[in-house]
Amino acid sequence: MNARPPPSVRPSLGQLQALRDAPHEFLVQLAARHGHVVRCGVGPLSFLSLTHPDAVQHVLVTQQRRYGKDTFQYRLLAEVTGGGLLTADGDAWLGRRRLLQPSFHRDRIAEFAPVFARFAERTVTRWREPAERGETLDVGAEMMHVALQAVVKTLFGAEIGDRDDRLASATLTVLDHIMFRARTLGLVPRWLPLERNREARAALRVLDEAIYDTIEQRRAGRHADRTDGPSDLLDRLISAPDEHGRAALTDRELRDEMITMLIAGHETVASALTWTWYLLARHPEVDRALTDEVRAVCGDVPLTAGAMSRLPYTAAVFQEAMRLYPPAWVITRRALDGDVIGDHRVRRGTLVVLSPYVTHRHPDFWTDPEGFDPERFLATGPSERPRYAYFPFGGGPHLCIGNHFTMVEAVLIIAAVVRRYRFTMIGGAPDVIAGVTLHPRDGLRMRMDLRR
Numbered sequence: 051m052n053a054r055p056p057p058s059v060r061p062s063l064g065q066l067q068a069l070r071d072a073p074h075e076f077l078v079q080l081a082a083r084h085g086h087v088v089r090c091g092v093g094p095l096s097f098l099s100l101t102h103p104d105a106v107q108h109v110l111v112t113q114q115r116r117y118g119k120d121t122f123q124y125r126l127l128a129e130v131t132g133g134g135l136l137t138a139d140g141d142a143w144l145g146r147r148r149l150l151q152p153s154f155h156r157d158r159i160a161e162f163a164p165v166f167a168r169f170a171e172r173t174v175t176r177w178r179e180p181a182e183r184g185e186t187l188d189v190g191a192e193m194m195h196v197a198l199q200a201v202v203k204t205l206f207g208a209e210i211g212d213r214d215d216r217l218a219s220a221t222l223t224v225l226d227h228i229m230f231r232a233r234t235l236g237l238v239p240r241w242l243p244l245e246r247n248r249e250a251r252a253a254l255r256v257l258d259e260a261i262y263d264t265i266e267q268r269r270a271g272r273h274a275d276r277t278d279g280p281s282d283l284l285d286r287l288i289s290a291p292d293e294h295g296r297a298a299l300t301d302r303e304l305r306d307e308m309i310t311m312l313i314a315g316h317e318t319v320a321s322a323l324t325w326t327w328y329l330l331a332r333h334p335e336v337d338r339a340l341t342d343e344v345r346a347v348c349g350d351v352p353l354t355a356g357a358m359s360r361l362p363y364t365a366a367v368f369q370e371a372m373r374l375y376p377p378a379w380v381i382t383r384r385a386l387d388g389d390v391i392g393d394h395r396v397r398r399g400t401l402v403v404l405s406p407y408v409t410h411r412h413p414d415f416w417t418d419p420e421g422f423d424p425e426r427f428l429a430t431g432p433s434e435r436p437r438y439a440y441f442p443f444g445g446g447p448h449l450c451i452g453n454h455f456t457m458v459e460a461v462l463i464i465a466a467v468v469r470r471y472r473f474t475m476i477g478g479a480p481d482v483i484a485g486v487t488l489h490p491r492d493g494l495r496m497r498m499d500l501r502r
């Protein structure tokens with residue numbers, strides 16, 4: 051069959067505005083009106099939207115060698131993460147992935163469970179007094195904090211307190227700056243003497259100094275806090291040998307990996323957890339089933355990695371929340387060569403846009419796509435859905451290296467919270483902002499009631 055060019059749409063001014071203000075919804079509309087393959091934009095500013103799971107599989111898995119990461123999304127991230135795993139490509143990426151993979155093995159991640167459980171418990175204990183006083187809580191900000199505490203501890207052994215912290219605010223400033231650069235299409239030079247540029251540089255310096263100091267201490271054989279658990283990721287990476295048995299990573303490379311994990315493993319987890327609380331508040335029947343499972347399995351004893359495998363409904367709640375609100379709502383690639391997808395030609399250099407947000411809600415692949423039904427992820431036996439109808443962690447060789455990390459952390463945090471509290475919405479549904487991840491426009495203020 052002769053391949054033909056994909057259908058093409060030239061957006062009106064109003065549509066360009068919609069693309070800027072709510073790109074995730076723009077992509078939903080694009081697919082609804084023009085189908086699973088559509089080229090949108092003008093000249094070099096155009097992109098190809100692919101929303102069919104088979105096309106996702108083609109780009110991320112079966113023909114992944116034909117697609118690279120030289121895209122705007124990754125260029126912006128690389129300004130902060132340098133040559134870290136998330137933005138690396140080609141042979142450099144492969145070597146690095148092989149080196150890092152063992153540290154993210156399911157069994158190694160299970161060793162972090164006590165760390166996740168400890169921060170989760172600390173968080174729910176801290177909420178007790180405000181809850182008793184009937185105060186409300188910005189659940190979005192709380193999830194950002196606990197996710198940051200967990201990732202910083204497991205990455206490089208540092209403790210972030212419960213109050214304002216330099217590392218916490220530096221990370222938030224850096225994330226915010228990445229978003230600002232994205233919104234302004236990277237057109238505002240980083241050297242311009244703007245307050246915002248200065249703040250971002252200062253924040254990055256704070257993170258760099260903390261990371262380089264820790265690397266120096268570790269190389270000198272000092273570990274600040276060796277008594278309280280497993281070796282952290284930095285230890286594992288410092289001692290990861292190359293093929294000749296020598297230390298494989300330089301200080302700069304270690305810094306790039308640390309900051310990559312910090313950026314990739316913080317807001318993503320927090321975003322998914324925040325939407326989980328929102329959805330649970332809107333669906334009391336799911337909240338009830340979840341609480342029943344957690345109470346039956348965990349009672350009031352400390353949470354452990356072992357509990358994980360006995361909390362399938364809890365995991366399903368989180369998976370379903372990531373279906374509706376996938377933190378990584380868009381994944382981009384650049385076609386390195388000409389290609390054919392289905393019966394459409396893809397020209398070399400095309401910017402390909404895959405969106406878990408769109409595919410996860412597409413009525414072609416999901417019944418009641420807007421519903422919140424964790425049971426979808428509990429069904430046993432072969433699924434009728436195509437494999438890549440659901441891809442919150444991407445797929446193929448670039449599959450998120452932090453996927454087990456995320457699941458262990460999220461399930462333990464959810465279990466710790468639902469044992470004590472029920473959240474209630476105040477106000478209506480929040481506006482969704484599609485930034486680095488999906489988040490509620492003005493945070494997510496909720497009332498928390500202690501469960502008896």
Ligand code: HEM
Nearest residue numbers: 135136314315318319377378442443444448450451452456
């Ligand atoms: C809800 C949580 C998370 C989500 C939704 C998520 C999503 C993703 C997605 C979609 C990709 C693939 C990107 C692409 O192919 O272009 C990815 C890659 C990656 N993620 Fe995650 N992630 C999460 C948590 C984490 C955590 C906790 C870490 C580390 C501690 C992490 C580190 C990474 C890294 C390093 C990559 C690059 C992998 C590679 O290309 O080899 N992520 N993530």
